[in-house]
Amino acid sequence: KKGVFKENVKWCLVVTTPEDVHLLALTGTDTNNPTSPPPPSLRLIPTRFYIATDSNPILSIAGSADGRIFLGGYDGHLYEFSYDIVTSGGAGKTISSLLGGDPPPRQRRTKCRKLNHSGGRLDVVPVLGTLVNLFRGENGGGSTGPLTQIVVNDEKKWIATLSRSGFLRVFSFAETKVSLLSTLDLTARARAYLSAVAKGRTPLTKSTIVFAG
Numbered sequence: 001k002k003g004v005f006k007e008n009v010k011w012c013l014v015v016t017t018p019e020d021v022h023l024l025a026l027t028g029t030d031t032n033n034p035t036s037p038p039p040p041s042l043r044l045i046p047t048r049f050y051i052a053t054d055s056n057p058i059l060s061i062a063g064s065a066d067g068r069i070f071l072g073g074y075d076g077h078l079y080e081f082s083y084d085i086v087t088s089g090g091a092g093k094t095i096s097s098l099l100g101g102d103p104p105p106r107q108r109r110t111k112c113r114k115l116n117h118s119g120g121r122l123d124v125v126p127v128l129g130t131l132v133n134l135f136r137g138e139n140g141g142g143s144t145g146p147l148t149q150i151v152v153n154d155e156k157k158w159i160a161t162l163s164r165s166g167f168l169r170v171f172s173f174a175e176t177k178v179s180l181l182s183t184l185d186l187t188a189r190a191r192a193y194l195s196a197v198a199k200g201r202t203p204l205t206k207s208t209i210v211f212a213g
Contacts, residue, residue, distance in 0.1 A: 001067025004085050013044065014069055014081070016058040021071065021081055021114075023049035048110040049083040062150035062159075068173070070159060071114075072147025078161055078171065080115040080178065117171065117178035144169070144183075166190075 005012075011026040025045040058079075060072035069081040087108050145165030152159055159171040159178070166187030172179050196202070 001083070004067070004083065009045075012063075012067075014061050014063070016053070016061065016071075018053065018055075018057060020050050020052055021058060023047055023069070023081065023083060049081075049112050051081055051112050051114045054114075059146050059148050060150045060161075062152045064152050064173070065154040070150055070152065072150050072161060074146045076118075076144040076146060076163060077116055078118045078147065078150070078159070078169075078178070080117060082111075082113040082115050084111045085109070086111045118169075118180060 005025055008027045009025045010028060013024040013026055015022045015024060025047055026042055027045060028042045057074040058071045059074055062070050064070070069083075071079040071081055073079055085108050144167045145163035147161050148164050149162040150159065151161075157173055158181075159173055161169045161171070163169075166185065168184045168186055170181045170183075172181055
């Protein structure tokens with residue numbers, strides 16, 4: 001992500017635990033630079049970028065070309081790990097600056113948030129919502145189920161998610177907005193196909209997905 005890390009950071013690694021999601025930086029020797037010591041090596045650097053899972057296990061992770069990180073939760077929701085650097089201070093007046101001295105230095109701090117792009121009413125209290133979903137059974141997020149796969153299409157600006165119960169959802173994403181375009185129940189389509197074959201009917205071989213908007 002531009003403006004967040006130094007130029008020597010080429011990759012990032014997202015590590016999730018039952019309690020937190022951490023963003024780690026990866027640096028390596030420049031293989032195109034003849035002065036770099038062989039062989040090429042990687043160095044893993046901890047950062048201050050992390051968010052809490054709110055007792056909601058993260059089952060899938062995907063990133064976009066511009067550095068956005070999307071997470072699939074057990075509760076069936078699509079989240080984004082938003083991270084940035086905020087610069088503050090330096091504009092105030094101190095005794096030293098009033099007497100002609102240097103102004104106070106500007107401070108850089110990390111800003112992390114977990115954004116829910118498919119939230120419902122239970123997300124007002126994340127832990128309560130997750131506990132309710134856990135008691136619902138294996139499918140967790142009610143009708144959609146836990147998100148087990150996420151695919152990002154940077155060219156078309158689409159995000160496709162697949163849940164454990166067979167729901168395919170497609171989102172569009174812009175700079176600051178993620179919108180749900182369509183939902184398809186793959187399990188129901190498969191059952192309808194097999195039912196038609198068993199009854200000797202001609203199953204529909206073509207399916208049209210209508211995108212909202």
